[in-house]
Amino acid sequence: EAGVAQSPRYKIIEKRQSVAFWCNPISGHATLYWYQQILGQGPKLLIQFQNNGVVDDSQLPKDRFSAERLKGVDSTLKIQPAKLEDSAVYLCASSLSAGDYGYTFGSGTRLTVV
Amino acid sequence: AQTVTQSQPEMSVQEAETVTLSCTYDTSESDYYLFWYKQPPSRQMILVIRQEAYKQQNATENRFSVNFQKAAKSFSLKISDSQLGDAAMYFCAYRSPSTGANSKLTFGKGITLSVRP
Numbered sequence: 001e002a003g004v005a006q007s008p009r010y011k012i013i014e015k016r017q018s019v020a021f022w023c024n025p026i027s028g029h030a031t032l033y034w035y036q037q038i039l040g041q042g043p044k045l046l047i048q049f050q051n052n053g054v055v056d057d058s059q060l061p062k063d064r065f066s067a068e069r070l071k072g073v074d075s076t077l078k079i080q081p082a083k084l085e086d087s088a089v090y091l092c093a094s095s096l097s098a099g100d101y102g103y104t105f106g107s108g109t110r111l112t113v114v
Numbered sequence: 115a116q117t118v119t120q121s122q123p124e125m126s127v128q129e130a131e132t133v134t135l136s137c138t139y140d141t142s143e144s145d146y147y148l149f150w151y152k153q154p155p156s157r158q159m160i161l162v163i164r165q166e167a168y169k170q171q172n173a174t175e176n177r178f179s180v181n182f183q184k185a186a187k188s189f190s191l192k193i194s195d196s197q198l199g200d201a202a203m204y205f206c207a208y209r210s211p212s213t214g215a216n217s218k219l220t221f222g223k224g225i226t227l228s229v230r231p
Contacts, residue, residue, distance in 0.1 A: 003158075033218065042118070042205050042221030043159070055214055089157055103219065105159035 002026065004106035006092050012112045018080035021109045025074070025094030029104075031055075032069055034077050035091040037108070043091055049075065050097075082113045116141045116208050120222035127196045128230050134181075135191045135225050137206030145211050148182065149219070150191045153203040162204070165189065193227075201229045 005024040013019050025032050030051050035043035046065065048056040051072035060067070064083070069075040079086055089108040096102065117140045127133035139148070150162040165173045165182050172180050177197075181190045193200055205224045210216040 031217070035219075040223065042207075042223050043219070044221070045218040048218060050214075056218065091157070091159065093159070097213070103159075103161070108157040110157070 004092055004094055004104050006090075006106035006109055008109055009107065010110050010112075012114060013082055015084055015113050016081040018078065019082055019111060020079075021077045021090050021092075021111075023075045023077070023092030023106060025092070026104055028096065029094035030072070030097055031095045031100070032075050033093040033095075033103070034067060034075070035093065037089040037091055039088070046077070046090075079111075082111075084113050087111055087113045116143075116146075116210070116220050118206050118208050118220055118222040120206055120225050122225050123223070124226045124228070126228045126230060127193070129196055129198060131196055132192060132194045133196055133227065135193070135204050135206075135227065137189045137191070137222055139187050139189065139206070139208050141187070141208065143210060147209045147211060148180075148189045149207040149209065150178070150180070150189075151205045151207060151221075152200075153205060153224070155202075159205070163191065196229050198229050198231060201227055203227075 007022050032049040034046045036046050037043040046060045047067045049069040052069050067077045089110050091108040092106045093103045119138045146167045148165045152160045152162050163175045163178050177194045179192045203224045206222040207219045209219050
């Protein structure tokens, strides 16, 4: 079974620029999560999708972050404009359903904002 | 809201020895799941072990076992016969059993485990 694919692996941008991250979950997984992991901290949920609908985006800074999951498969997370404090690892995870505790994580994208 | 606390930022263990990583949590729910995840330098979160709160028996997975104390809200991970490949960040995490918006994982800050050869 192929894992959760994420790209790019690394990204360096200047503040106020925009950036996008891509995630392709495991085939058949209806639930997709984006987590933000700041250095020295545990991951924090940004947004959760069930198929192509948003279930929870209460922690997403909506003035600068946006995410979509068209067709209920792969997903894109965007930041525009980026701030220095957005430097973090962005992890994508998927599961068969929201009640399934069998999360599979991708390897993440490390974003550095300078 | 649920919180997860890992108060030890770093620990070190000699190869082949045993080490225990501590975790406490706070919740008002009576049923929930607890997890330990390993994060090596590759950054991918790998599930180490899972515990359902309604089960009194402590979970074990080969060299990994937990000490789950529900009343004390404590969930420690014991690694026996430590190996060099066990060196990584370890995160304790909590999850509500409900579906939908409450199915997210809440993580602690993590602990860096080093293994001395």
